[in-house]
Amino acid sequence: MTTAPEPHGVTEPHAHSHEHDEAAAASSRPKLAVWKFASCDGCQLSLLNCEDELLSIAEAVHIAYFPEATRAVVEGPYELSLVEGSITTPDDVRRIHEIRAQSGVLVTIGACATAGGIQALRNWADVDEYRSVVYAHPEYLKTLDTSTPIASHVDVDYELRGCPVDKKQLIEVLAAFLNGRKPRIATYSVCVECKLKGNVCVPVATGQPCLGPVTQAGCGALCPSYGRGCYGCFGPQDSANTESLTRQLVELGMPSDDIVRVYRTFNAGAPAFAAASDAVEVGATVRSTVDRAPEQGGVP
Amino acid sequence: MTHQLKDGGQVLNVGMLARVEGEGGMHIEIKDRQVVDVKLNIFEPPRFYEGFLRGRTYTEPPDITARICGICPVAYQSASTEAMENICGIVTTPEIQLMRRLLYCGEWIESHALHIFMLHAPDFLGYESVLEMAKTYPDVVKMALRLKKAGNDLMELVGGRAIHPVNVKVGGFYRMPTVAELEDLRPDLERGIEDALAAVELVAGFDFPEMEQDYTYVSLRHPDWYPLERGNEIVATNGVRFPVAEIPQHIEEFHVAHSNALHARFDGGTYFVGPLARYSNNFDQLSPRCQEAAVKAGLTETCRNPFKSIIVRTVELAYAFEEAVRIIDLWRDGHAPSVPIAPRAGEGVGASEAPRGTIWHRYCIDADGVIEDAQIVPPTSQNQASIEADLRLAAQQWVDLDDHMLTHRCEEAIRNYDPCISCATHFLDLRVKRS
Ligand code: SF4
Ligand code: SF4
Numbered sequence: 001m002t003t004a005p006e007p008h009g010v011t012e013p014h015a016h017s018h019e020h021d022e023a024a025a026a027s028s029r030p031k032l033a034v035w036k037f038a039s040c041d042g043c044q045l046s047l048l049n050c051e052d053e054l055l056s057i058a059e060a061v062h063i064a065y066f067p068e069a070t071r072a073v074v075e076g077p078y079e080l081s082l083v084e085g086s087i088t089t090p091d092d093v094r095r096i097h098e099i100r101a102q103s104g105v106l107v108t109i110g111a112c113a114t115a116g117g118i119q120a121l122r123n124w125a126d127v128d129e130y131r132s133v134v135y136a137h138p139e140y141l142k143t144l145d146t147s148t149p150i151a152s153h154v155d156v157d158y159e160l161r162g163c164p165v166d167k168k169q170l171i172e173v174l175a176a177f178l179n180g181r182k183p184r185i186a187t188y189s190v191c192v193e194c195k196l197k198g199n200v201c202v203p204v205a206t207g208q209p210c211l212g213p214v215t216q217a218g219c220g221a222l223c224p225s226y227g228r229g230c231y232g233c234f235g236p237q238d239s240a241n242t243e244s245l246t247r248q249l250v251e252l253g254m255p256s257d258d259i260v261r262v263y264r265t266f267n268a269g270a271p272a273f274a275a276a277s278d279a280v281e282v283g284a285t286v287r288s289t290v291d292r293a294p295e296q297g298g299v300p
Numbered sequence: 301m302t303h304q305l306k307d308g309g310q311v312l313n314v315g316m317l318a319r320v321e322g323e324g325g326m327h328i329e330i331k332d333r334q335v336v337d338v339k340l341n342i343f344e345p346p347r348f349y350e351g352f353l354r355g356r357t358y359t360e361p362p363d364i365t366a367r368i369c370g371i372c373p374v375a376y377q378s379a380s381t382e383a384m385e386n387i388c389g390i391v392t393t394p395e396i397q398l399m400r401r402l403l404y405c406g407e408w409i410e411s412h413a414l415h416i417f418m419l420h421a422p423d424f425l426g427y428e429s430v431l432e433m434a435k436t437y438p439d440v441v442k443m444a445l446r447l448k449k450a451g452n453d454l455m456e457l458v459g460g461r462a463i464h465p466v467n468v469k470v471g472g473f474y475r476m477p478t479v480a481e482l483e484d485l486r487p488d489l490e491r492g493i494e495d496a497l498a499a500v501e502l503v504a505g506f507d508f509p510e511m512e513q514d515y516t517y518v519s520l521r522h523p524d525w526y527p528l529e530r531g532n533e534i535v536a537t538n539g540v541r542f543p544v545a546e547i548p549q550h551i552e553e554f555h556v557a558h559s560n561a562l563h564a565r566f567d568g569g570t571y572f573v574g575p576l577a578r579y580s581n582n583f584d585q586l587s588p589r590c591q592e593a594a595v596k597a598g599l600t601e602t603c604r605n606p607f608k609s610i611i612v613r614t615v616e617l618a619y620a621f622e623e624a625v626r627i628i629d630l631w632r633d634g635h636a637p638s639v640p641i642a643p644r645a646g647e648g649v650g651a652s653e654a655p656r657g658t659i660w661h662r663y664c665i666d667a668d669g670v671i672e673d674a675q676i677v678p679p680t681s682q683n684q685a686s687i688e689a690d691l692r693l694a695a696q697q698w699v700d701l702d703d704h705m706l707t708h709r710c711e712e713a714i715r716n717y718d719p720c721i722s723c724a725t726h727f728l729d730l731r732v733k734r735s
Binding site for chain 2: 037040045046048069070071072121122135143163225226261
């Protein structure tokens with residue numbers, strides 16, 4: 001059973017503009033904090049990987065809390081908090097509320113923070129069993145039975161997708177914040193990026209499965225450009241038609257077990273992917289076009 | 301963050317270590333100027349990779365295990381692909397191996413540059429971060445960013461992406477880069493060799509505390525090259541050596557109460573993996589230019605001062621640039637990106653040299669390729685006991701410093717290891733207690 005949350009309404013940054021304006025007036029540069037929960041550090045590393053822009057970013061914002069990069073700790077409140085990672089321990093739950101309380105705009109970065117990450121696979125499993133597979137003394141560990149996104153616990157102003165996030169999108173989010181506007185992030189699918197790049201369609205040309213049709217753009221159609229199907233690391237696009245994609249995967253000859261696993265990777269906890277995988281698991285909606293009623297149409 | 305205890309003892313606590321990857325802290329307890337307890341606590345929450353790899357198929361670990369660590373995903377991809385290929389009894393082509401080494405050079409460059417300049421150098425120069433350093437040393441910081449970017453560019457070309465490359469699969473790659481694409485990178489890589497060699501001189505000029513330990517250094521070894529994406533055996537400074545397949549017979553993991561990460565023993569004892577181990581076990585395999593740079597920087601063939609790991613890392617950085625250029629020289633178009641592979645029931649091990657030390661994976665799969673059991677042993681788990689031993693020595697050596705300075709020294713002793721706390725999926729809180 002998944003405990004995936006309701007999709008979280010993304011509000012515009014500066015939802016807390018009143019506080020923000022006051023704090024911004026107090027200092028010449030807005031204070032940025034980077035927080036981490038259960039994650040691989042890849043999304044915050046994306047910020048350090050902005051080699052060409054890093055020094056300008058540090059001029060535009062005051063990096064007030066970012067333990068991976070600096071020992072210095074400047075007290076909150078923070079005008080902008082970037083949060084990486086998912087909530088997996090009782091202490092995390094307490095900490096994210098504290099962070100929300102001292103943050104003006106709170107942006108989650110990456111699949112862990114917006115969908116629970118790969119660690120959300122535990123939501124389908126018996127965590128006690130995981131604990132005993134990995135650890136000789138499971139009693140030493142304090143961990144929750146679920147891995148949940150930040151928005152399941154506190155209000156989030158903007159969610160940036162990807163495992164990892166894309167550098168250019170991250171910079172766009174920072175630029176939008178600094179200019180008091182909404183980030184311009186595409187919500188269409190990876191397929192559109194493929195077309196823009198002039199890629200040959202991977203499933204059509206090679207029969208390899210591809211989650212491109214249901215995955216949100218952002219990577220620049222990376223996998224198809226390297227000759228493999230998209231594996232969904234940017235999570236479901238806004239109006240993902242997973243039912244249609246599932247039918248296509250069946251037609252490509254993919255066994256149900258494989259289809260379930262394909263939806264359950266780094267965005268396993270995203271509601272659309274969770275529901276799609278559950279549907280296949282219980283066999284509720286999966287039928288090939290052969291036994292589908294004609295009025296339902298042909299190949300998706 | 302010092303606490304006076306009722307019995308007059310004192311605890312030095314660092315809740316959150318800065319400039320390391322992942323989350324940990326330390327606890328040091330001092331009584332009558334004697335360090336009585338030292339603990340590295342890893343509170344990075346467990347993510348249970350070994351648990352949920354069970355039931356997935358043998359082709360999935362390169363994409364999944366990459367997500368253990370954003371800084372060294374290629375190390376996970378390499379060790380897992382090698383393990384699966386060993387189990388399935390296939391040998392890839394020399395070209396696939398060469399391309400894996402090139403991708404790994406990208407990761408070494410990116411990770412070493414990050415650690416040397418962004419995480420470690422500020423300790424020696426007295427800054428809280430590289431961003432502050434940039435005000436006084438703009439040219440050094442610009443060089444650092446350029447070096448790091450060259451590593452990222454290489455990973456993006458060969459791997460498709462710098463973090464969690466998409467182009468790696470069991471059996472090889474989805475697509476080989478072309479000579480023309482690789483040639484585009486040549487100027488930056490050639491400049492990288494020169495920059496990195498200059499950086500060796502620069503870091504050799506830092507002020508190093510006197511501190512040496514008689515570590516058991518453990519690393520991969522290969523007859524023909526400096527170990528990077530693979531080796532053929534494990535060697536240790538105590539004379540023990542054995543093939544990679546036998547690693548599980550010699551390295552045992554165990555679980556301690558104060559940490560979410562497992563500790564490990566090598567033939568029952570504490571050991572040390574990482575650049576110092578790799579260098580001390582394989583000095584002869586470095587290029588003549590890198591050997592010369594090391595000697596000029598004041599190193600001998602073995603380095604036992606953990607603070608000098610920054611010099612060794614920088615020598616390795618130069619080496620990775622040289623290797624990248626050498627591989628590009630050898631590259632020709634038209635090689636098959638992968639070899640076909642089919643599952644076969646069995647158990648196997650794959651090992652590689654992550655920037656911060658030897659990493660190994662062991663899998664059991666069934667005849668359909670379904671994973672029955674997985675074990676992933678990252679460098680930081682293996683080094684935890686050594687880090688604690690260093691912390692104890694450092695704390696004792698600088699016991700008369702005030703708490704602020706002592707804390708600083710102890711944190712530096714930890715950063716010597718470039719500990720990758722996120723990857724210690726199964727990994728550290730600093731506290732000093734005095735009485
Ligand atoms: S979303 Fe992916 S890259 Fe980002 S922290 Fe999570 S695992 Fe790492
Ligand atoms: S193509 Fe899909 S899986 Fe590949 S990087 Fe893009 S979103 Fe991620």
